[in-house]
Amino acid sequence: MHYTKKWLTLVGVLTVLAFVLAACPAQPAGQTQIVEVTREVEKIVEKEVQVEVTKEVEKIVEVAVEDYTTPHPILSDIVVRQAIAQCINRDELIASVYPYVADDVKATLRMDTFIPKSHWAYSGPYTDYAYDPAAASAALEAAGWVDADGDGVREKDGNSLSLKFTTTTAQFRQTWAAVAEQNLKDCGIQIIRLHTPASWWFGDTTGLARRDFELGAFAWVGQTNPSGRTLYACNQIPLPSNNWEGQNGMGWCNEEASQAIVAANNTLDRAERIAAYDIVQKHFSADMVSLPLFQRAEAEAWSTNLLNFRADPTEYSSANAAEWELADGGDTMVIGFSQEPASMFSLLESAAVQRQVAQMSQGILTTQYSYDYQPVMxxxxxxxxxxxxxxxxxxxxxxxxxxxxxxxxxxxxxxxxxxxxxxxxxxxxxxxxxxxxxxxxxxxxxxxxxxxxxxxxxxxxxxxxxxxxxxxxxxxxxxxxxxxxxxxxxxxxxxxxxxxxxxxxxxxxxxxxxxxxxxxxxxxxxxxxxxxxxxxxxxxxAEKPLSAGPFMITNWVKGERIEMEVNPYYEPAPKVQKVIVVIIPDTNQAVAQLLAGDVDYLERATLGGGDAVQTVIDAAAEGKVNVEIIPSPTWEHIDMNLYTK
CATH class of the missing domain: 3.90.76.10 (Dipeptide-binding Protein; Domain 1)
Known part of the structure; x- marks a missing residue:
């Protein structure tokens, strides 16, 4: 260590001082030396200054949007909906499933609203959207739906004109859906076909019941009382918040139409009902939320020997059995059914075959010809x-x-x-x-x-x-x-x-x-x-009830035939004295028996809508039998969901 001269001098002074202090006399005992030490203390106060800083933070609160309340980016555009209607060739759809239907008959199968044209509540014609792909394409172009990239599918605002098309796996629907797909493709509209099991499509908690579709195809059955409130009223749109109540799966809410459909179902005056249904149908066709395609075709065939036969879309041909007559003077009529009734107890059994036998062997209170009511008994x-x-x-x-x-x-x-x-x-x-x-x-x-x-x-x-x-x-x-x-x-x-x-x-x-x-x-x-x-x-x-109708059951050989004889107390007395219903499960065999003269009449379920109908039509052209194509109350349509999940 280095020491300077100054440091050494200081040490010496301190040493001398120490000796001097040691030589001083001690203070008396008990006397306390009070040494007052005065200290100047500098008080340092640290003051904390808090500066209030306001920081603006944008808080984003996500609000849950209920399913099917957001407008569909494509189907909420009425131009698109109307274009879909114009792009589908309904006559071509009919021909794909009913190749035997003549052009003039196709017109009777087409619909322009939800009520068949022969119905008492129909007051049309309404907007029909005839097949016109050129007009549809022009409308889409004008609305901004163009195929900019040349892939065959139109686009607008980043959305491709592509839609899911949901229906059942039934071959009937697969056939006409394939035609509709090509029709729409020709207009630049792509559909992705989803053919699902009927159990899912019509399930209580799936498919239609949960509005799980964009375009959805299925059938309704037209009735003499058209009803319709649950289908088209604004308060019948199924949503999670209302526990999916209602059948308005399109989400269509036209206030005037909604009020009219409610009014139509809350008056007993026929004229008022017709006027109200007219309002609904006008809006239904104009808004194009559901495209009626066609009524299904049903066929009935009967012998040229059978007189006074009456085919009708909403009533069984057996309803006027009391008026049947055989031109050759015969007294026995033979009808071909593909199946037999399970029971004649009408309270429990409602199959078509049972109803027809019951009309002949038990009687009828009222009929329902041409979507209306007529009293009988x-x-x-x-x-x-x-x-x-x-x-x-x-x-x-x-x-x-x-x-x-x-x-x-x-x-x-x-x-x-x-x-x-x-x-x-x-x-x-x-x-x-x-x-x-x-x-x-x-x-x-x-x-x-x-x-x-x-x-x-x-x-x-x-x-x-x-x-x-x-x-x-x-x-x-x-x-x-x-x-x-x-x-x-x-x-x-x-x-x-x-x-x-x-x-x-x-x-x-x-x-x-x-x-x-x-x-x-x-x-x-x-x-x-x-x-x-x-x-x-x-x-x-269940088997041989007493009859109030024109005939009464006298013998039932299960699986083979039901024999009925004239009710002697029925007035006026029927011309035919005996009716035999034979069970013929095979359609082709049933047609063969008709052409051979062994059967006088094949009801619509027995004849069906397949190839056998063409055989009967050909025979009718030769004058061998009579045949009539009937527009069924059942009609195919495509619903359009206006909202997305």
Whole structure:
């Protein structure tokens, strides 16, 4: 270590000082030397200054968008929807599945709205969208849908004009869908066909029920009462938030059309219904949310020897069996069915073959020719206009039984939804409201059963008692539950008072038929005393019921034939004395028997819609048989989903 001179001098001074201090005398004991030390302390205060800094942060909150409430990027464009309609050649579709249908008949199969052209509620023609790919292409071009890259598919705003097309795996639909695919391709519209199992497409929680489609093809069945509220009203669009209630899978909400479809189903006046349906159909065709393609073709063939035969789209040809006549004077008529009924108990069995045999061997209250109603055994339609019904407003209050908006009986309470003045309201639980109440008188013409016993009012009482008995095996009691009360008599008459709010458009058709209350069974019991639960097993009901129709079953050889003879008490007496239904499962064999003269008539289900029809058409051209192509009530269509998931 290095020491400087200064450092050494300081050390020396300190040493001398130490000795001097040591030589000083000590202080007296007990005397405390107080040394006051004064310190100047510099207090340093650290002040924390907080500067408030405002930082703007953009917070993005994701709001869940409900499925099928976002407009579809393609199908929300009406130009595209109308172009799809114009690009599909419906005549070509018909020809692909019905090659035997002549051009003039194709026009009878085409539809321009959801109601067939021969229906009472059709007031068209409406916008038909004739096949015109050139016009469709021009409209697409003008709307900005162009094929810029030359790949054959149009684009706009980054979206290719490509759509998924969903339907079933049925060969029938695969055939016409292939034609539609090519038609659309010619217009620059690509469809991706998805043929799915019917169990998925029509499932309760899949396919159509969940609106899982862009373009969806299936069939509706037109009915005499067109209904349509669940299909086209704005409040019938199925969504997750309403538990997927409704059948308006397109998501179509045209307020004027919606109000009209509700009005059409809430009035009993035929003229008002026609006017309301006209409004709906005009908007339906103009908005093009669903493209009606064609009614299915059905064929019936019969011998040239059979007179007074009547083919109709909405009624079985057996309905006028009492008028049939054989030109050669013969007394026996032979009908070919592909299958036999499971039972003649009409309450439980509703197959077409059963209904046709029942019309001949049990009788008919009313027919449904050409999408309308005609009384047969019922003594006139029980309409308001005929003075057989009233529909007065009545006051209802909490606790009363009413018919709610869902078509079910319900005790009126807070929250009950009812229709008042055509509008759906939610009852407040306390106030009195006015609802319409139908009271209808139903009459049946006097007749005699096939055993010679005159019909009685007891027959109507037994019908009501049995048909409304929930042990009978029946599964539908809608009309029974809508009745507030029934009074029978005098004669063959019943007066039904319906629950307030029940407004069925078919109120004039008797819901009460007849059963032979006098009939004594083989075991000695009277039919009127037999519990409804046993009826399905009674031979007198399931196999050989007494008849009120033109014929009665006399012999049934299961799997082979059903023999019927004329009912001697039916008036006017039929010309044909005996009808035999033969079971011919094979269509080609059935046609061969018709051409050979062994069968007089093949009903539509037996003849089918396949190649055998062409054979019959060729034979008809030679004058050997008669054939008629009937526009079926069942019609094919393509729905367009206006919203995306």
């Amino acid at each position: 019922q003594d006139g339609l029980s309409t308001l206009e005929a003075g057989l019904a009233t529909n007065e407003m009545v006051e209802v209050k909490a606790g009363d039984m009413v018919y709610n908006v869902d078509g079910e009986p319900e005790t009126l309470a807070a929250g009950t939804k009812i229709i008042v003045d055509g509008e759906t309201i939610e009852y407040d639980g306390s106030s009195a409201v006015m609802l319409p109440q139908l009271i209808v008188t139903y009459k049946i013409k006097p007749f005699t059963w096939s055993d010679g016993t005159a019909a009685s009012v007891g027959d109507m009482e037994l019908s009501h008692k049995t048909d409304c008995d929930k042990t009978s095996g029946a599964t539908e009691f809608i009309t029974c539950e809508a009745m507030q009360g029934v009074e029978f008599g005098p004669d063959l008459q019943a007066v039904v008072t319906y629950l307030p709010g029940y407004q069925s458009p078919t109120y004039f058709i008797s819901p009460i038929g007849v059963y032979p209350s006098h009939q004594v069974l083989s075991d000695g019991r009277n039919l009127a005393d037999v519990p409804a639960v046993e009826w399905a097993t009674l031979p007198e009901i």
